[in-house]
Amino acid sequence: MTGRAASVSRASLGSAQRLIACAAVLAASALLAGCAVRSSGGSVGASDLLDFTPTEVQRIARHGPWPPPPARDAGNAQSGRPAAEAFGGQLFFEARLSPSGRMSCATCHVPERQFADGLPRGHGLAALERNTPSLWNAVHERWQGWDGAADSLWSQAIRPLLDPREMASDAAHVQVAIARDRTLACGYERTFGRRATAMPAQAVLVDAAKAIGAFVATLVSPRTPFDEFRDALVRGDRAAAARYPAAAQRGLRLFVGRGQCALCHVGPRFSNGEFADTGLPFFTRPGVVDPGRQGGIEALRASPYNLLSRWAEPAAGTADGLADDSMKTRHLRAQHRNFGEFKVPGLRGAAHTAPYMHDGQLATLDAVVRHYSTLDIERLHADGERILKPLQLSDRESADLVAFLRTLSSPSPSPQPKPQPVCAPT
Template sequence: MMYGRLLSATTSAAAALFSLVAVAGSTVSFTDDETALILAHGPWPVETAPDPSNRVSGDPAAITFGKMLFHSNDLAIDRRRSCAACHQIEKGLGDGIPRGIGIAAVDRNTMPLFNMRLNRWYGWDGKSDTLWGQSIAPILDKRELGLTAAALKSRITESPELNRGYGQVFGAAAATHDPETVLVNTAKALAAFQEILVSGKSAFDRFRDALATDETEGITTYPASAKRGLRIFLGRGRCDLCHFGPNFTNGEFHDIGLQPFLTTGRVDMGRYGGIKLLRASRYNLLGPFNDDPDRRTAGFTRHVRLTPKNLGEFRVPSLRNVSETAPYMHDGSKATLEAVVRHYSKIPEEHLRQDSEKLLRPLNLTDAEITDLVAFLKTL
C-alpha cells in the first residue's frame, strides 16, 4: 500500500513536471514577422548546381580521385600529413585547436569544410573566389603541406594510384601536363570531392519545416530554451543581420571587435589582405584557369573594391554544425559558444568601429538569455 502510494505520488509529480515543460514550450510563440524571418533560414539542404568554373565539378570520377587526394600524405613535403590532418571528419572537418598546425603553425583557425558550394568567397579573408582556387593554397603553403607544383607533379606520377586517378579524370597522364596544369587539375578534383560534404538536416530545420507546414508536434518538440534563443537571434541580438539565410551567413566580411593582434605587434589585416591576394592571383575567376568561357560567376571579383574599411574584417562564418567546430573565430580566440555569446554581450566599445560597423553594439544579455542563445546555436 505504502509503496503504491509513493509510486503514484512520484508519477503525478513527474506528470506535473512534464506539463510544466509543455506549458513553458507552448508559451514561446512567434509573431508573423518572426515566423517569416525563421522561414527565410531554410529550406535545407539548398539545391546547388555544378561549379561552371570547374569542368570536373560534379563528376563522379573526380569526386573519387579528390577524396583520395584529400587523404593522401603524398601531398605533403614530409609525407606525414594530408588535408584530412587538419580537416578531420570527427571534428566537424576542423581540427579542434585554436590555430592550425601543419609543417609549422599557421595564423588562423582551421575552417570547417561543409556546404562549400554555397560560399561566394573562401578563406577567412576571402582570398579565393572558388573552391578550387582555395584548394591550391594549402598544397603550396610552406606551413601547411609545403609542395611546389613541380614536386606535386612528381608525387602524382610516382604513385600508381594517384597516377591512375589523374589519368581517369583528366584524360591524360600527369607526366604529359606542365606542373601548373597538374596543380590546378589536382585542386579541381579536390574541390569536386569537398563539394559533396553537405551537412544534414538539423533540429532547427525540423522545427522550421514544421512551422512552414503548421505541424504542431514538430513545433512543440523544439526546446523552449532554443525558441527563446532564436527570438533573441532574430530580434534584440540582430544576429541575422550577418548570419542570414539557409547557411546562416550573408557571405560577406565584417569586423566584430575582436582584439586585432595575432601576436604582439603583428596584426591580421583580414579582408584587406584578402582582396590584394585575390587580385594578384593567377587562380581567380578572371584568370586563365576558369573553365567557363562566359565567366558567368566572375562579376563579384571584377567589381570588388579595396577600401580602408576592409582592414580587420573577416568572413561571416556559417553557423551550421557550429557546436562541433570549437574553438571559434579566425584567431581561435573563443573556446566555447558561451564565450562567443558573451563577446557579443559585452563587446568592448573601444574595439567597435565608428565608421562602418553600426550593426553591432554590446547586447548586455542576462545569464539566462546567454544560455538560451547558446541552446539555439546548438540546434543548428
C-alpha cells in the first residue's frame, strides 16, 4: 500500500512532526501523498488507532466537516428570513391546514423521531407506499422524495398538503385556515407584507409552502462521534482519534474500502444526492410496482410548482439564484435505467430512523448490512457500471459496519427547534 511505502520513506521524520505535516496538507485539502496516521509509535492510546493509509484518511476526510455551511431552499426568496422561518415553523405543526383538523407535517415528520415516524410506510388519512424520511439536512438535497419528484422544499411541502391520503387540503382551505386564525393571519401579514385574503388562494398556498420550506431548511442534524473522530484524524490528533471505538474504525475502513459504500454514500451527508438500484424487490404489493426515479422525473416535469414554473423566485441575495437552481430541472429526462432507482439516502441520524429503505422493508441496520452482504446480483439492472456485488461479510465485519453506522448519530437527544410565533397567540 502507498501508506506503508510513504511512511518508510519518511522514517526519518518524528511521528509528531509527520502528523503535523499531514494535518497541514489536509487542511489545505491538497493531495495526501506521503502522509499517514500510523498506530506504531506507542504513545498513550495510540495503539487503539488503526493504521489508516493516506488514501483512507483522505476518503474519511471527505465525510466532513460538519455542520456544513447553511443552505437556502431553491427558488424560495423566503428561505433564510427569520420571520418566514418562524411562521413556517408554526405552519409545520398546524393541523388545521388539513380540513380533517388532525393532520400536520409533524404528524409524520415527528421532531422527537428525527422528523420521521418510525413506521415502515407513512400513514396519513390513508396508508402511503413509502417510508417517511427524516427531514434533517433535507435542504442539502438536490431532489426531494425517494423518487426526487420535487426540486425544492417548498414544492415538496405542497404535495402532502394536497394529497388526499395525507392532509387532503386545497388552496382555498389553506387560505381560509390562515385568514380565520388571528395568530396565523398576523404571521402571514408580517411575513409577506400583505393580507392572506387579498391574494388568490393558489398564491397563499405557495406562500405557506415557502414559509414551511424556509423552516425545514433550518433543520440540521447534530455533530456525532464520527465527526469528532474525523476531525481528530484530519488534525493529526491521535489521542483524540483513538477514543473512537475500534469496531467503528474497522467498520469505517470497510465502508470507504472493500464495501464500496462511499461510492454512493459520500460527502458530509453520506449521499451523492443521486439515485440507484440496490437490488431490493420492486413490488410494493402483489402486482404493483414502484417505478421510483422514472416516475419521479415524470412527476417533477409535470409539476405546476417546479423550479421552471412561475412560482419559483430567485433566492434572497442572489440575482441569478433561479437560473442556477432551475438548470438541474431543465435538463432532466427520464431514462430506462431510472426505473426502480431510489434516492441514495444520507446516513446521518440513521441509527434512530428504523425501519429502512424507500418502503421500510428492512427493520434494522443489521438487516440493511445483511442485504448488501447477500444481495441478488441477478435482480440488479445490468446497464450502467455495476458497483454493487454481494459483499459476503463475516459476522464480525457485519457487526463492525453496523457499529460504524451507529456513530453517525448523536447519542444525546437531538436538539428540538422551537419556532417562536411571529405574532403572539391571542
